[in-house]
Each structure stands twice: as structure tokens, then as C-alpha cells.
Amino acid sequence: MSGGYHDAAAALVVDGVLVGALQEERISRIKHDPGLPIGAALALLAQEGLSPQDVASVFFHEDPYAHLERVLLWSLRSFPKGLKAFPQAMRKQLGSDLWVLDSIAEGLGIPRGRIHKGEHHRSHAASAFLCSPFEQAAILTVDGVGEHHSTGLWQGQGAQISCLGQLELPHSLGLLWAGVTGWMGLAVNRGEHEVMGLAAHGQPRFSDVFERWLTQSEDGSFEVDPAPLAWLSDPERGFGPAMEAALGPARAFNARWSLQDPDFQLRADVAASLQQRTNEVLLGLATALHERTASPNLCVAGGVALNCRAIAHIQAHGPFEQVFVQPAAGDAGGALGAVLSGLGIRAPMHHAAWGVCCDAGRAQDLATELGMKVERVEDPVQRAAAHLAQGQALAWVKGRCEWGPRGLGNRAILASAADEALGVRLSTQVKPRAPFRPFAPIVSNTSFSEHFEGRPDLCTPFMTTLRQSRNDLSPATTHVDGSARVQSVGPKDALHEVLAAFEKESGQSVLLNTSLNGPGDPAVARETDALAWLMAHPGTPMLIDDLWIQT
Amino acid sequence: MDLWTAAASRLSLRSPARVAARMSAFARAERGSQLDMLLAASQTQDLTLASQFLRHAHDESRHARAFANRARELGEDGWIHADGGRLLRQLGPAKFLAFVHQGEARAIQRFLVIQDTLTQNGDTRSAAIFGALLDDETRHASYTRTALDSVAENPAAELRNARRWSLWQGYRRLTASTAKGLHDAGAWLLYLSLFPLAFWLRWVRPVRSGWVESAPERGPQ
Numbered sequence: 196m197s198g199g200y201h202d203a204a205a206a207l208v209v210d211g212v213l214v215g216a217l218q219e220e221r222i223s224r225i226k227h228d229p230g231l232p233i234g235a236a237l238a239l240l241a242q243e244g245l246s247p248q249d250v251a252s253v254f255f256h257e258d259p260y261a262h263l264e265r266v267l268l269w270s271l272r273s274f275p276k277g278l279k280a281f282p283q284a285m286r287k288q289l290g291s292d293l294w295v296l297d298s299i300a301e302g303l304g305i306p307r308g309r310i311h312k313g314e315h316h317r318s319h320a321a322s323a324f325l326c327s328p329f330e331q332a333a334i335l336t337v338d339g340v341g342e343h344h345s346t347g348l349w350q351g352q353g354a355q356i357s358c359l360g361q362l363e364l365p366h367s368l369g370l371l372w373a374g375v376t377g378w379m380g381l382a383v384n385r386g387e388h389e390v391m392g393l394a395a396h397g398q399p400r401f402s403d404v405f406e407r408w409l410t411q412s413e414d415g416s417f418e419v420d421p422a423p424l425a426w427l428s429d430p431e432r433g434f435g436p437a438m439e440a441a442l443g444p445a446r447a448f449n450a451r452w453s454l455q456d457p458d459f460q461l462r463a464d465v466a467a468s469l470q471q472r473t474n475e476v477l478l479g480l481a482t483a484l485h486e487r488t489a490s491p492n493l494c495v496a497g498g499v500a501l502n503c504r505a506i507a508h509i510q511a512h513g514p515f516e517q518v519f520v521q522p523a524a525g526d527a528g529g530a531l532g533a534v535l536s537g538l539g540i541r542a543p544m545h546h547a548a549w550g551v552c553c554d555a556g557r558a559q560d561l562a563t564e565l566g567m568k569v570e571r572v573e574d575p576v577q578r579a580a581a582h583l584a585q586g587q588a589l590a591w592v593k594g595r596c597e598w599g600p601r602g603l604g605n606r607a608i609l610a611s612a613a614d615e616a617l618g619v620r621l622s623t624q625v626k627p628r629a630p631f632r633p634f635a636p637i638v639s640n641t642s643f644s645e646h647f648e649g650r651p652d653l654c655t656p657f658m659t660t661l662r663q664s665r666n667d668l669s670p671a672t673t674h675v676d677g678s679a680r681v682q683s684v685g686p687k688d689a690l691h692e693v694l695a696a697f698e699k700e701s702g703q704s705v706l707l708n709t710s711l712n713g714p715g716d717p718a719v720a721r722e723t724d725a726l727a728w729l730m731a732h733p734g735t736p737m738l739i740d741d742l743w744i745q746t
Numbered sequence: 747m748d749l750w751t752a753a754a755s756r757l758s759l760r761s762p763a764r765v766a767a768r769m770s771a772f773a774r775a776e777r778g779s780q781l782d783m784l785l786a787a788s789q790t791q792d793l794t795l796a797s798q799f800l801r802h803a804h805d806e807s808r809h810a811r812a813f814a815n816r817a818r819e820l821g822e823d824g825w826i827h828a829d830g831g832r833l834l835r836q837l838g839p840a841k842f843l844a845f846v847h848q849g850e851a852r853a854i855q856r857f858l859v860i861q862d863t864l865t866q867n868g869d870t871r872s873a874a875i876f877g878a879l880l881d882d883e884t885r886h887a888s889y890t891r892t893a894l895d896s897v898a899e900n901p902a903a904e905l906r907n908a909r910r911w912s913l914w915q916g917y918r919r920l921t922a923s924t925a926k927g928l929h930d931a932g933a934w935l936l937y938l939s940l941f942p943l944a945f946w947l948r949w950v951r952p953v954r955s956g957w958v959e960s961a962p963e964r965g966p967q
């Protein structure tokens with residue numbers, strides 16, 4: 196299990212085999228749910244016909260006592276600046292975080308002795324390596340902060356992971372991103388991916404600022420200047436006056452974005468500068484790690500590993516032959532890493548469908564009760580393809596919900612990627628988002644190279660990297676700089692047949708694919724979430740297995 | 747609704763900033779209630795009731811958005827972050843329905859007073875939002891009451907129970923906020939009194955840069 200900070204999650208191993216992994220938000224319906232993943236754990240157990248009493252061991256992803264030590268240490272180190280945040284930090288630590296292992300035991304109703312603590316970055320490292328196809332690999336973990344550390348170099352062999360070195364606070368890429376995210380008027384720990392998207396629109400004209408704030412040594416280690424950041428004194432904003440002095444005044448929190456805003460270019464340029472420096476530093480880390488391990492394989496985890504631009508940069512310019520990033524690379528992934536390393540097992544991951552099912556039978560009954568139009572269709576794939584080929588959007592629900600923050604083809608809003616007007620309609624009416632963020636394309640392995648540079652690799656099925664588009668056939672899914680967060684699908688994936696049928700109908704082989712959720716909501720998991728989405732989005736039909744529903 | 751409530755309502759809405767803050771608070775409350783109803787729907791086998799819960803959740807999500815949008819127009823950031831969803835598991839079906847019914851009935855009374863106050867203050871846009879929600883709230887109060895009658899053996903006792911529970915929750919909120927105040931004051935004092943330690947720490951635990959010694963190999967504990 197992971198939790199207590201953001202993106203709580205649970206992963207379940209039965210008789211040495213990974214059978215499920217699920218973020219708490221999909222059950223609690225609170226996006227990035229920071230609580231404990233009791234609901235997710237119960238849902239995964241129920242799906243296997245098990246009860247909490249059947250659970251032999253629970254592995255928590257970090258060490259709550261070391262976490263408390265760090266909070267105390269840094270509160271005092273920053274004396275007297277930490278005064279404002281100290282009471283709140285203590286309330287959280289003493290009120291909940293310190294007792295997290297007891298709370299898990301209580302929540303599941305099992306003895307405390309079955310709950311074991313882990314180490315934050317080791318859990319990250321395990322989440323990447325033990326799910327990878329590699330027998331041995333170099334592992335890089337980069338996030339905001341775990342207990343004391345922000346970055347780690349590791350080596351994996353078989354089911355063993357050994358640490359080569361770690362960086363301590365305040366030297367943290369994740370916290371630098373958090374500060375800039377706060378300065379952009381976005382929520383810290385939530386809006387980082389928007390900053391990454393914004394970077395496509397900018398020029399790195401602030402690179403000297405970020406080179407000053409983020410310096411790197413020959414051995415890959417880096418230092419972050421704490422002056423522009425305020426993760427201790429003002430953790431909700433994450434930045435201090437020094438950042439505003441260097442970059443200009445911060446944007447108002449949660450203000451709406453417009454490409455016409457006079458300061459839009461400034462924000463985009465700052466994002467591009469931060470992204471460029473991040474690319475350089477991560478590449479430096481990867482290079483140093485390669486020198487120490489001589490491995491051809493790299494696994495990356497931690498919140499910063501969700502930065503698919505930087506991952507693409509390492510792939511393109513780094514010394515590794517293969518790079519693997521699993522879909523829940525952030526703190527949710529810690530749950531998976533904790534259980535796999537706790538048990539010392541490997542679970543190579545070939546798909547992301549590890550969550551809960553959507554019950555089509557109950558969806559049918561409920562939809563009928565709600566007065567929706569419900570129809571069992573004979574050939575759902577053909578029906579979906581024909582609908583999409585007519586230039587319409589479709590909500591698609593199949594099998595188990597995805598592990599990680601991205602919609603990877605099991606809970607999706609689909610549309611033709613070629614239809615720019617439809618893309619605009621989706622981004623303003625169906626799935627409101629900042630105007631600089633295109634949707635993601637999905638394409639079959641066989642058509643991949645026709646549309647995107649390179650070939651499908653270990654990251655493309657999980658959308659944890661980015662590729663340059665070869666053509667302008669998919670305007671709704673391409674960033675202004677020509678890059679796209681493409682997902683590749685193989686013959687076993689749910690959407691493979693739909694893509695093939697769509698190509699037959701329309702002559703196009705790329706679909707727009709975005710996660711199925713309303714604004715501020717987590718992605719749909721079960722039938723009630725699916726129907727709630729439909730009620731909020733009349734006009735877009737939904738296909739759950741072979742059930743076609745329209746409001 | 748008594749005179750006290752009306753007076754308090756007037757006081758709490760006397761400036762646009764206060765109206766905006768109130769709108770944000772309502773947005774959070776509506777969002778919390780949406781989560782309660784959505785999870786209740788997923789935990790309810792009875793199709794009619796589950797679908798009513800879903801409709802209810804949909805209404806509350808619209809309400810939350812309407813309040814958040816108005817709050818934004820009045821200068822708030824419009825960010826809704828709410829907690830909720832555990833109510834049905836916590837209370838069980840009968841007490842849950844009784845509690846929701848009472849909350850909705852109270853909301854109707856409160857909305858009427860606020861609508862009235864806002865109209866008198868000339869803020870017709872804000873007033874209209876409350877007016878537009880009244881039909882929904884009336885429907886919520888009514889179906890929950892009907893459902894309570896069919897679910898509970900003794901609806902009146904459930905309503906009394908729910909009333910007692912919400913008073914208890916109010917008391918707990920009050921004591922929690924008092925405890926928070928006391929804790930924070932204590933934490934500040936503690937922090938300030940620790941300043942010698944702060945200097946000592948800089949010496950014994952200096953900030954470290956560069957790769958630190960690898961963590962010892964250890965399994966889970």
C-alpha cells in the first residue's frame with residue numbers, strides 16, 4: 196500500500212502472482228486521494244473472492260518514523276521560517292501519518308503485526324524494476340521527497356535491488372517542479388503535467404535562471420538552490436519571493452488559461468526552460484548511472500518519471516538501449532513496489548488493466564431505471580468504429596480500469612484524431628482542459644511508424660514517453676512542437692480491433708484517446724461512475740462491453 | 747428558520763467578498779454531498795434507490811459547479827476540494843436516508859433565507875442561483891423521506907437518531923477546532939522554544955550534498 200500524501204494505492208499479490216493494482220481515487224472518487232487505500236484494497240480483495248482476514252502481510256511503501264524525523268529535522272533547520280507551517284505539519288504527523296501502520300491494521304481489521312514498513316525510494320525502484328521485462332537493469336528514482344531522499348541510483352538483478360547512492364533534501368527536482376507549478380497558478384502535486392504540456396509552447400529563454408537554480412556535478416548528483424522555493428514555509432504554493440523576483444509575478448491560483456493572455460508566452464517560456472534543464476539533469480543522472488552499472492537497461496520511477504518529455508529525451512540521447520517506465524510511476528506505484536520487493540518477486544507488466552471491473556449487467560439495469568436508451572449490440576467493435584468514423588466521440592469502457600494516471604484504452608473517450616473541430620469541441624465541452632494541452636493519440640503497433648518517429652517500445656504501451664509526429668494528420672493529438680504522447684497497442688489490447696475496424700471504415704489509423712472522467716474527477720472505474728459520467732455528458736454515447744447506452 | 751439564523755445570514759453576506767466565501771463553502775458542501783450520494787449509489791443494491799442516488803449526485807455536482815462559478819465571478823479562485831463518500835457505510839441505510847433528508851430540508855430553509863437576503867442586498871445574480879436550486883433540494887428532501895419510510899421500521903426513531911448524530915457531529919467539529927487551536931498554540935511555543943536545538947542541528951546534522959552512502963540492505967520490517 197501507499198498513501199498518506201497523495202495518490203494512495205493498493206496492489207494485491209496472491210500466491211506469488213500480481214493480481215491487481217488500484218488507486219484509491221478510483222473507489223473514493225476523490226482525485227489524487229491522499230488518504231489510505233483501504234477502499235482500493237477491499238475492492239481488489241473482493242474481486243478475488245478474498246477477505247482482509249486472508250491477507251498474510253501488508254507492505255507499506257515508506258517508513259513513517261523516518262518521515263517524521265525528516266519533517267522535524269527540516270522544520271528546525273529552517274528556523275524561524277518554518278514557524279508558519281510547523282503546527283500544520285505536526286498535526287498531520289501526530290494526527291495521522293505516524294500511526295499509518297496501525298490505521299491500516301484497523302482499516303482492514305487485521306493484526307498490526309502483519310503490517311510492515313518499507314522505504315520510499317526503494318519502493319519506487321522496485322515498482323519500476325520488478326515490473327520490467329529486464330533480468331538486470333540500472334534504476335533511477337526521482338521525485339519530490341521520500342523520507343529523506345529525493346533521488347536514487349540503484350541496480351537490479353533478478354529480484355534483488357541494491358542502492359548505489361541517494362541525494363537528500365533540499366536537492367529535489369520534484370520540489371523545484373512543485374514550486375514552478377505553484378508559480379503557474381496550478382495546484383502543487385497535481386498540475387505538474389500541465390507545466391510539461393505548456394513547455395511545448397515556449398522557448399527556453401530562462402535557461403540561465405534554471406541553470407543557476409539547478410546545478411549538476413560530473414558524477415550526476417545535482418544541487419537545488421532552496422532560495423526560490425518554499426516547500427517548508429508555504430507548502431501549498433511551494434515558491435517564495437525569490438522565484439517571483441527572477442521570473443515575474445506568479446499567476447493567480449486556478450485562473451483560466453488563454454493563449455491570448457499577454458503573459459501566456461512568459462509562462463510557456465518558463466515551462467520550456469524548466470523542462471530543458473530537467474531533460475539535461477535527468478540525462479546527466481542516466482549517464483552517471485550507466486557508467487556505474489554498465490547495464491543496457493534503464494528503469495525510471497518516482498513522480499518525475501511521469502515527465503514523458505524527459506523520458507523521451509533520455510531515450511533519444513542517453514546511453515541505454517532500453518528504457519522502461521511503468522504507468523503508475525508516481526507515489527501510487529510505491530504500493531506495487533512495496534509488495535513486490537517485500538515478497539522478493541518479479542511481475543513483468545504487459546498491460547495496465549489491473550483495477551476493478553465495470554459490471555455491464557448492473558449498468559444495463561441502472562441505465563434502464565434512469566430512463567436511458569440501452570441496447571445490446573451484436574458487434575460492439577464494428578458499431579464503435581462506424582460511430583467514430585462518422586466524426587462522433589464515444590465513451591469506451593472495457594474490462595478492468597487502468598493502473599496509473601493515464602487512460603490506456605479501458606476507460607476512454609475516443610474520437611477521430613484527424614478531426615480538429617471535434618478535438619476542440621471535446622476540449623471545451625466534454626473534457627475541459629487548458630487550451631495548450633492536446634489529447635493523446637492511440638495507434639496500433641503496425642501503423643505506429645507511419646505516423647510517429649521510431650518504433651513502439653517498452654514505454655509506448657503505457658504512454659510514459661513522447662514521440663514526434665511524422666505528419667499533420669492528427670491535429671487534435673499533437674503538441675505545437677510536433678510531439679505527441681502516443682500510446683501503441685498490440686493485438687491483445689482492448690482497442691486493437693477497434694483501431695483496425697476504424698481504419699477500414701475511415702482510412703485513418705489514429706484515434707484520439709483521453710481518460711474517461713469529468714473535470715476534477717478521477718477516471719471512471721465502476722458502473723455507477725460510468726453512468727454518472729453519462730448523465731453529466733448527454734450526447735456522447737457509451738459502450739460498456741456490448742452495451743450501447745445513450746442519454 | 748429562526749430570527750437568529752436570519753440575522754446571522756445577513757451578517758455573513760454583507761459584502762461581495764463574504765458572499766464569495768459563502769459560495770465557495772456551499773460549493774464544497776455540495777461536492778461533498780455529491781460524493782456521498784455517488785458512493786451510496788455504488789453500495790446500494792436496490793435499483794430504484796441506487797438510480798435516485800445517482801440523480802441526486804448529478805444534481806449536487808451541478809450545484810457545486812454553479813456555486814464555484816459564482817464564487818469565481820466574485821473573486822474567489824473557484825477551486826473545490828471536498829471530502830465525503832463514507833456516509834452510507836458509516837450510518838447504514840435508514841439513518842443515512844434520515845440524515846440526508848434532514849440536511850436537504852435544512853438546506854431549503856437556509857437557501858430561502860439567503861435568497862431573500864441577497865435580493866435585498868441587490869445581488870440578484872447570486873440570489874438567482876439559490877432560487878434555481880430550490881426545486882432540486884425539494885425533490886431530494888421528498889424522495890429521501892419516501893425511501894426512509896420504506897426502508898426503516900420506525901422512521902421517526904431514525905429521524906431522531908439522525909438528528910442526534912448530526913448534533914454530535916457538530917459538537918465534534920467544535921471540539922476539534924478548539925483542540926486544533928490549542929495544539930497550534932502549543933506547537934508554536936514548542937517550535938520557538940526549540941531554537942537552541944535548531945542551531946545545534948545545523949552543526950550535528952548539516953545539509954548534505956552529493957551522493958550519500960547507499961542505504962543499508964534491509965528487507966521490510
Ligand SMILES: [Fe+2]
Pocket residue numbers: 315319338339340341497498525526
Ligand atoms: Fe515518491
Ligand SMILES: [Fe+2]
Pocket residue numbers: 776805806809879883
Ligand atoms: Fe444541492
Ligand SMILES: [Fe+2]
Pocket residue numbers: 806850853882883886
Ligand atoms: Fe440536495
